[in-house]
Amino acid sequence: MSRITFAAVMAMVLVGSSRADARKPTGPPTLDEAAKFMQATEKGLLKRSITAERAEWVRMTYITFDTQAIAAAANEDLMAFVAKKAAEATRYVGLKLPYELKRKFHLLTVSLSMPAPADAKKREELARIGTTMDGIYGKGKYCPKRLNGKCLTLPDMYEIMAKSRDYDELLDIWKGWRMVSVPMKKLYVRFVELANEGARELGFGNLAELWNSRYDMAPDDFEAETDRLWEQVKPLYMDLHCYARAKLAEVYGRDKVPLDGPIPAHLLGNMWAQEWNNIFDILAPEKATAIDIDAALKAKKVDEKGMVRYAENFFVSLGLPPLPATFWERSMFTQPRDREVVCHASAWDIDEKDDLRIKMCIHINGEDFTTIHHELGHNYYQRAYKDLSPLFLNSANDGFHEAMGDLIALSVTPSYLKQVGLLDETPPGQLNALMKRALDKVAFLPFGLMVDKWRWKVLDGRIKPDDYNRSWWELREKYQGVAAPIERSEADFDPGAKYHIPANVPYTRYFLADILQFQFHRALCRQVIGFKGPLHECSIYGNKEAGARILKMMKMGLSRPWPDALEALTGERRMDASAILEYFQPLHDWLKEQNKGRKCGW
Ligand code: X8Z
Ligand code: ZN
Numbered sequence: 001m002s003r004i005t006f007a008a009v010m011a012m013v014l015v016g017s018s019r020a021d022a023r024k025p026t027g028p029p030t031l032d033e034a035a036k037f038m039q040a041t042e043k044g045l046l047k048r049s050i051t052a053e054r055a056e057w058v059r060m061t062y063i064t065f066d067t068q069a070i071a072a073a074a075n076e077d078l079m080a081f082v083a084k085k086a087a088e089a090t091r092y093v094g095l096k097l098p099y100e101l102k103r104k105f106h107l108l109t110v111s112l113s114m115p116a117p118a119d120a121k122k123r124e125e126l127a128r129i130g131t132t133m134d135g136i137y138g139k140g141k142y143c144p145k146r147l148n149g150k151c152l153t154l155p156d157m158y159e160i161m162a163k164s165r166d167y168d169e170l171l172d173i174w175k176g177w178r179m180v181s182v183p184m185k186k187l188y189v190r191f192v193e194l195a196n197e198g199a200r201e202l203g204f205g206n207l208a209e210l211w212n213s214r215y216d217m218a219p220d221d222f223e224a225e226t227d228r229l230w231e232q233v234k235p236l237y238m239d240l241h242c243y244a245r246a247k248l249a250e251v252y253g254r255d256k257v258p259l260d261g262p263i264p265a266h267l268l269g270n271m272w273a274q275e276w277n278n279i280f281d282i283l284a285p286e287k288a289t290a291i292d293i294d295a296a297l298k299a300k301k302v303d304e305k306g307m308v309r310y311a312e313n314f315f316v317s318l319g320l321p322p323l324p325a326t327f328w329e330r331s332m333f334t335q336p337r338d339r340e341v342v343c344h345a346s347a348w349d350i351d352e353k354d355d356l357r358i359k360m361c362i363h364i365n366g367e368d369f370t371t372i373h374h375e376l377g378h379n380y381y382q383r384a385y386k387d388l389s390p391l392f393l394n395s396a397n398d399g400f401h402e403a404m405g406d407l408i409a410l411s412v413t414p415s416y417l418k419q420v421g422l423l424d425e426t427p428p429g430q431l432n433a434l435m436k437r438a439l440d441k442v443a444f445l446p447f448g449l450m451v452d453k454w455r456w457k458v459l460d461g462r463i464k465p466d467d468y469n470r471s472w473w474e475l476r477e478k479y480q481g482v483a484a485p486i487e488r489s490e491a492d493f494d495p496g497a498k499y500h501i502p503a504n505v506p507y508t509r510y511f512l513a514d515i516l517q518f519q520f521h522r523a524l525c526r527q528v529i530g531f532k533g534p535l536h537e538c539s540i541y542g543n544k545e546a547g548a549r550i551l552k553m554m555k556m557g558l559s560r561p562w563p564d565a566l567e568a569l570t571g572e573r574r575m576d577a578s579a580i581l582e583y584f585q586p587l588h589d590w591l592k593e594q595n596k597g598r599k600c601g602w
Helices: 006-015 019-023 031-060 065-092 099-110 120-139 154-163 167-177 184-201 207-211 219-252 277-283 293-299 304-317 325-330 366-384 398-410 414-419 431-459 465-480 508-529 544-555 562-570 578-594
Strands: 346-349 356-359
Touching (some): 031 065, 031 120, 031 346, 031 356, 065 099, 099 207, 120 184, 219 277, 304 398, 366 398, 398 544, 431 465, 431 578, 508 544, 508 562, 508 578
Antiparallel strands (some): 346 356
């Protein structure tokens, strides 16, 4: 699958003027030489990745001029190494290689989400732009006049978006946060040019093509796969949207929420309207109170670390080992008061072996309880594949990594919460629990898809810088049915207000994870546990067989194509949204009933 072109060969020529050239192999390449080359490359790659990770950790937990410079330099070194080795690897094109070795040559070319051009100056510029954009996001604040000099950080604003039901206050915060991304626009335009140049030197048409070459199929086929999955789930989303819009119109008025148009993006309880669980109170189907994890955690006086202990305990109940002592010593669990950090949650494996950590600004609420499970899913995946060779140290595809912790969180059911003592009673009725979950998982689907629909078009040149913001809102409306609540222009850069754009993290992974986690859940519940009831009532808590099945797949890392990994866990070889549909079927039936007589869509 590796795609080496003339550009990559030229890059090899350009970088190939060092003293080491004298020792460069001559004559036709041999298998033995290719294997040795790959072994040395993986060793060098691992060493540089660890150095870069460590620098990144320090930067993200302490954003300063210096830590940004140190992290950029380490990343630059890593990018230079990959570019050089990928170029040298062209020597082995055409050689008949054993499967694993062939796979590694391909993985080398797609290993970086931000590949740099061979030109040292451009590489330095790209690395600097990367940390600068991420730094702007991390340090971003909004200082409303009414607060007389007091500024709000993103976690502060996140909280207001979740709790406030005041149209104008929500609008003010929504607008305020989007001022942070305005200065990113220029940087992003340059970022696209440079990263695309890096991707072209590796033999890809552009960076999107590189990203989409990581799925064991042609990039175009992968894009078609995402469309196929979206078409499967769209009817469910449309009914949720229709119902939510009608309820929001009751609260804010039809003049603010027209019943035939998109929903204003600031009314859904989330800064990006990506998950809607925070407006559950407006949308609850049943009067009976829903499970309130926020209240349970507070009532039981569970603190931030205590929340992480609950999640760890879940993994341990599946037969997996507890987290190492260093996890507790080195993780960042709360937002430091005295320095700037990137609060966006992440999971780390600094030495690719045992140095597992999470970085979060935990708040004691149900949403963060779920996110903690998400992050530990990354850590347990990392630990499972740690003995593989460096280029296989990853999940089967990036959606698998994102799905693992979410899979566990699907088993955080009312009866599980009762079992671990967080709830005294499980509330009756199933619709509330399903609705709460749908506002997280179903609402997210079109957002999970559109972020990269936008980026793919930006990266392949179909969207030009003059159209960045307009096209972003076009896609937001097309897929999500949400609209900017006020006029936007090209002076704004609203994509940059979402972490993964400045941080350059591909986003389709979350869309895939949203589908995959239900496929995993269904397989474990039906095949391993033999659970016959509705899927949303099944919990794999305490089931060692389920744990063994999960571990078997995680241990494969990236060594095999993802359909093999999917098969190891589910017996299926295709991504399939029928599991998420089955899970929400009772709610979907109810929504259809509610929407009778309503005109859905926008
Ligand atoms: O970024 C994340 C995780 C870290 S990988 C917290 N998520 C996406 C987001 O926040 O936008 C998880 C769900 C989607
Ligand atoms: Zn994640």
